[in-house]
Amino acid sequence: MYKYESIAEQIRENIQSKTLLPNQQLPSLREMADAFSTSVGTVKEAYDYLERENFIYSVPKRGFFVLGGKLLPTSSQMLVDFYSGAPDIRYIPYQDFKKCINKATNLYYKRLFSYSDTKGIPELISALQRHLMEYQIYTKKENIVVVSGSQQVLDILCRMPFPNGKQTVLVEQPAYYGMIKNLEITQTPRVGIMRGPGGIDFDELGKQFQYGNIKFFYTVSRYHNPTGQSYTKKEREELVRLADKYNVYIVEDDIAADFETDTKRDPVYFSDIYDKVIYIKSFSKILMPGLRLAAVVLPPLLLNVFLDYKQWTDTYSAILSQGALTIFLESGMYQKNRKEIRRIYMDRMKKLKDTAAGIDTGGEIAWDIPDSGFFACLRLKQGIPFERVQPDFYKNNIRMMDTRGFFLDEFKNDNYYRLSLGHANEEEIESGVKKLTAILLGQGKKRNQFFIRNIN
Ligand SMILES: Cc1ncc(COP(=O)(O)O)c(C=O)c1O
Known part of the structure; x- marks a missing residue:
């Protein structure tokens, strides 16, 4: 982890634990540089990073302030991004x-x-x-x-x-x-x-x-x-x-x-x-x-x-x-970076595997989870059209891609759901997979009840 990242991480934790409150001004760059025994440039980089990530905002000639209320993800409503195929911005060297x-x-x-x-x-x-x-x-x-x-x-x-x-x-x-x-x-x-x-x-x-x-x-x-x-x-x-x-x-x-x-x-x-x-x-x-x-x-x-x-x-x-x-x-530098990135994705896949193994889906969901890489998939025994579960994903702060785009017309089906781990850390994977499977299983049950009602 670079110095600016560890500074940003500490500020982020203080914001999330409410030690730093919305609209509170952050110490000046110089004060922070002294406190962390580092350069003003490194602190600026930490502040810029937090600003890009929507944790703080800057006011010209005044300084940096904690961003208030709604935009800030809390752990109970954290956004889980299983959609993005781009690498995690936090680990780009x-x-x-x-x-x-x-x-x-x-x-x-x-x-x-x-x-x-x-x-x-x-x-x-x-x-x-x-x-x-x-x-x-x-x-x-x-x-x-x-x-x-x-x-x-x-x-x-x-x-x-x-x-x-x-x-x-x-x-x-x-x-x-x-x-x-x-x-x-x-x-x-x-x-x-x-x-x-x-x-x-x-x-x-x-x-x-x-x-x-x-x-x-x-x-x-x-x-x-x-x-x-x-x-x-x-x-x-x-x-x-x-x-x-x-x-x-x-x-x-x-x-x-x-x-x-x-x-x-x-x-x-x-x-x-x-x-x-x-x-x-x-x-x-x-x-x-x-x-x-x-x-x-x-x-x-x-x-x-x-x-x-x-x-x-x-x-x-x-x-x-x-x-x-x-x-x-x-x-x-490439080799050094590759080693770190590979480890991160292996850990994420392991977390996904462990979490999936702990969920009883009654045989409704099968998983394809490799030991590394970016992507894993779940397959539903009985397909559910993406548009039916999308509103629930949205309400639960889960971003998913409609996996039907991965099929030619004659192969299209509603059984596959892809999970990209590019932007989901281990905590997000655990909470996201639990919510995701609950949503899919819940929709499956609703459909079965509908069929039973209509047959009777
Ligand atoms: C399998 C595969 N091939 C190619 C691409 C495109 O990659 P590039 O950014 O090199 O054009 C992607 C991007 O996600 C991909 O997943």
């Missing part, structure tokens, strides 16, 4: 990253305001080549392209022609809603294959690969969004075998690679000896989505067409972000 931005501004200033290489700046490509080896991705620099987030890769891959001459994209069901949305807006022909609690049916996958005119199969191979599932080694190898046999590409979206707890679990790319896997590594979950940077490793046959599309989409990805990320990767 923005102090370290700020240093990297400053250094990048000095190092790359001659290039910052001019046009640049569509592939990405050479320094970042070299850093990425080394970085990717940590995930068992061994590739030449020529095959790596820096992109403006993994969403851009998905978009380009949907739009560009593939060397196999096929047109249809096959997606797991459910699948990341951003991919589903992209397929819709690019009007790409699409089909799905169920990825249920037991994984996917490889016989069916083989048939789809063989007869389905499949251009590529999109997969989130580990800590899947939304189900949290990961493929076994055997399944990963089978994917590659089928891809080669039926000339289908695999797009491996490895957005959760950094959360991996099993050092022996490799990406699908690792087994690819046929140049059939396109590997995407995002920095949005582990670092910050605002960077808008990801890397893609492409088979040589796809490279030039992909670069053409990238060039005429956004010319190149933001250089300041690229420069700062290069320094962040090369300095060891």
